[in-house]
Amino acid sequence: MKRRTFLLGSVGFLFDATLPRPASAAVPQPYSWDLLPPMESRDAFISWGVKTRGEDPKFLGERFDRFRILVANRDVWNEANKRAFLMTPREEFCLKRNLDRAYDNAYLDIGYGVTISGPHVVGRMTSSIDVQRGEKVLEIGTGSGYQSAYLAHLTDKVWTIEIIRPLAERTRGVYDALIERGYSEFKSISTKNADGYYGWQEAAPFDKIIVTCGIDHIPPPLLQQLTPNGIMVIPVGPPGAQHILKVIKQQAGDGSITVARSDIYNGRIVPFVPFTKLEGDRIIGTHNQ
């Protein structure tokens, strides 16, 4: 009972910590798929972000710095994902006490024993499933909401499930507040609080599925809800050293179905630690140095 009391107290504290958002100005220009942030110059991106999105120049600058590193590190490798990263205000999905580190490459605590993945993991994982506009994507483990927000800039059909009720409600609140401010792209995210093990049968099948919680096997209902030749990605391992398992549901000519497992680079081993220090045009060192 005592421990319960403590947990509830902590939950209250965390909820408080999320309430004050870094900026709450309305978005000046309605969202459209044609919006394309400048990718060549930091200053141009910041002024574009202030003008079209009404965002804080400080975070816009940090986002662009991180973007440069992600591109150099091949964490994002196509135009759609580059755009999605630049369009997604990561700071809106972090706890207030972590705002200073919103664009660090580190994973951050969001309460309830859950983290918001580092930008490099989100970038690599999402780039590797190559979401096309119009494809249906299911996320298991909404968490902070950042992953689905990023997906909403790739497709207009996103479903996400969170198992922890207070977290699901908090994140729904974050989306609603952002939609209210003019981030209309987040209207395409459907959320629910449920056991993600069973997927979202009513909305199935999905072209892509992203699972972001630890499990000792791939839930059969998720494999069933994947379209033939659909792709599922699952990070495996502790937060700082996750490998991303890529599962492809293959349908043979005779209709028989098999599943192929690989990592997201189809068998190639890729160094994992991201590079975070940007000095001028050069990236120096790792974020632990």
Next chain:
Amino acid sequence: MSLTILPKRCDGRAIPDPPVYFAVGLEAGAVIALQIAIMRIFAIGSWTHFGSLVVSLAMLGFGLMSTIMCIAKDWFARHWRLVCGAALIAFGPLAVAANLAAQQVPFNAVFLVSDPNQKWRLLANFLLYFTPFLAGAAFLGSVFLQAGTHFNRAYFADLLGSGLCGLVALGAMYVLAPENLILAPLLLWLAAALFWFFAVESRRMLVALAAAAIATFATHLWLAPALGLSQLAVSDYKGVAYARKFPDSQRVYAKNSPFGYLEIYASSYLHFAPGLSDNAAFNLKEFPVNAYEGMYIDGDGPEGIIRALPAAETDYYFYLPMIYPYLLKPDADTFVVQFGGGLSTAVALTKSRHVTVAESNPAVLDAFLNDAGLRRFTGDVLHDPRVSVVGYEGRLYLAHTARRYDVIDLSLADSTGLSNPGGFAIVEKFAYTREAMQTYMRALEPGGVLAVTLWNKEEPPKSVLKLYATMVEAARANGDADVAQEFFAASCYLSTTTVLYEKGGFPAAEVALLRKHTKAMSFDVVYDPGFRYDDTQTEKVLAGYRDQIFFDASKPPGDDIGDDGADAPPDTGMPDAEAGVVPATSMGRLAWHALIDGNFGDIARRYVFDARPLTNDRPYFAAYIKPLDLPRILDRLELVQDEWGYLLLWATLGVAALCASTLIVLPVIFGWRSVFSATPGKLRTMLYFACLGAGYIMVEVGLIATFVQALSNATVSAAILITGMLVASGLGSLASERFLDGAPSTLPKILLGIGALLVAYGLFIHAPLDWIGVLPYGPRLLFCFLLIFPPAFLMGFPMPTAMGSLARLEKDHMFLWAWGINGCFSVIGAALVPLVATSFGLSAVLFLSGAAYLLAIPAFFGVVLPIAARGPPDARRI
């Protein structure tokens, strides 16, 4: 008030009173009980190995106190009653205050590297828990100083008290909830203080004690809960914390014991199917619903407990990796090496005429045998007429039974397979050693199958490579003629790996059947008889894995592919794998190829991580980072997050060495010229006590790990070793008094005897432990105690003899300094044990301890050099 019981000098004026010895023994016991309580708090609230770090370093309190006392010796000599009284009274309140404060700034290992604040929180935890140990050290140090030539008696009380109270603290785990385990040291403290203040007849201090005791107990039991302050904050990242958040979660069982805090939760949100084939999703009509409850030990888990399933729902067993041996032996006489949550046993029962199942954790066994709810849920599986239960480790049973089995199963017995974000503690895994595998293989009928399934969620692969090497080496050690024919290995990428061994080799038809099943499950064949390996990939695979960890941090991956490649995923030059073959499988095949060819040593040397087999001497699935690679890993610690338990040991060693050397050097800075210049044999004295401090603790910690081989449980092993060694050494300390006069001639012989015994134990101890391991638990404890008695008894001599000699020679500063050096090197020695054991083996720990005792022989002659031999008489005092 008269106090004559503690002679101040070596004049033999008085014999100490028993109450003082009770006070010393109980306070020493309170210190050790507090250590155990803090360890448990860390184990349940966050991660055990961080508890080890905090507690190990907190023991530096003894070093710090000796330094302070050494520097201000005269003040302490004048005010020793006040110091003893104040330190005693302060211990309890400090313990409770430190714990409450530490639990309000819980440290989260998950963010140790990524969040700079966590380092300060860890430091705060250490500094807070340090304070009660400082108080304990002040009391014991003052008493030791006053005991002087009768140090051996005070030391006897100290050792005996520590030993017996350690046992009391372990017993307390049966009756006290983890958050209240701190009450055990508090009660011991109260008893110690009562003995002391009655002995010194101080009414004023008794009143102060009463006030402190009321405040202490009231704060822990009443005030903290009333203010909503947690006495044990469980990290949100512990397995059990998630189960508690599920809306329909219900705790159906909870029991605390020295074997762990066992909790079982029921929830529809718990799903288990370890290693399930992905193809089950498309071939199986029905999956069992609500089939599991989750078992958590010390908040870690879950391990799935399977419900008794109706026959129609057991089809899904066919898609689990543990079905493999039964494909070949459908009506087997089966032995399940570890019951765990019962899944292996449930699978075995569908395909066996009889199942013998072993479970080494008495708490788990008790729950499944006796709890009505669990018996109902599991269909009372352990009372099934087709099931026989062995209440200790399977490997020990199999080593001594004449019965032979068709199938021996060891499936996923060691962990839940989910990643542990705080890393894993270094734990002995005797069930997976070469010797254990030899035992399993011998206990098979001709044509019988041993099946071992392990999680292989590591990339680069680690534990599975060790498993392959261990099993092949075991077959060779058994004298098997053609090991190439006897193995089959299949894996599911980032899931599980199963290795099958058939005594006498797999017939071709069986190999074909296994291959067919592996394909049907979409698993990968890693090895089978007739296996061919393409060795053109060897260099690239080994280099690729090395680069994955030790890549050049100044060069982004794919930098060499130019601007044209900016829209492509990174490519660091690893070859495109064979179609559908992931690198981990290629590495597994390379390992098998080398193992069968006999050149695995070379591959293991070139591989990025330690891949040497497990033996009884080095029974670890841990410490994969090679020591020489450590400096290169420091800027990429997150890559090896599951190794933090091991890396923390190096950190502990580093911090302990730094703190200890500071503490040892401080008295020298303050008083080397004025005090120590008159004291001959300084360096040898320092060496002597350093050898004793490190040597004793290394034997103790090393034997705790070694005795798990017979006792099957680290907690019981710690209990019997701590108690047995300290009691035996206490008796040795008491007996040493009569040898004090002839110490220069007697003690070297005793040290030589200790050294010889330790080397002999290092060489031969595994044989008696194997024999003891099969006895009933009571005799097992007795024989373990008898086994450690000879060296432990002798190890009680050197410390009090030398301290008594220093007191006799009136080397008072040296007396305190020596005590501090001994304490500091104890901390260093304790941190050194797992590092030596994982690299060189447990026997090396005993050899090293033996060498320390032998090195103490020449050093001892520096201890007994009389002051008068050098320096003018007036230089003896400052």
